[in-house]
Amino acid sequence: IYGYATNTKIKFIIVLPSSNSLRDNDVKMTFKKLHAAYSNAVCNPFYIPGDQLNSKSFDSAVIEIMGNISRF
Numbered sequence: 103i104y105g106y107a108t109n110t111k112i113k114f115i116i117v118l119p120s121s122n123s124l125r126d127n128d129v130k131m132t133f134k135k136l137h138a139a140y141s142n143a144v145c146n147p148f149y150i151p152g153d154q155l156n157s158k159s160f161d162s163a164v165i166e167i168m169g170n171i172s173r174f
Contacts, residue, residue: 103115103116103118104116104118106136108137114137116129116132116133116171118171124171128171132168132171135163135167136167139160139167142159142163143155143159
């Protein structure tokens with residue numbers, strides 16, 4: 103289990119099987135990519151802070167990022 107908290111108190115959690123041989127640097131990069139995707143989604147002028155995040159671009163970015171992590 104890996105966790106990441108931003109300065110704005112947004113939290114990301116990644117749960118992987120113990121057999122996964124992921125390096126800490128790979129996990130940090132994954133969290134940074136997730137944070138960047140989240141930031142891009144909430145910077146949308148049509149997003150209302152506090153509302154549920156319904157963004158197809160964010161969803162596809164998360165799927166792509168997490169798909170890359172499963173290759174390790």
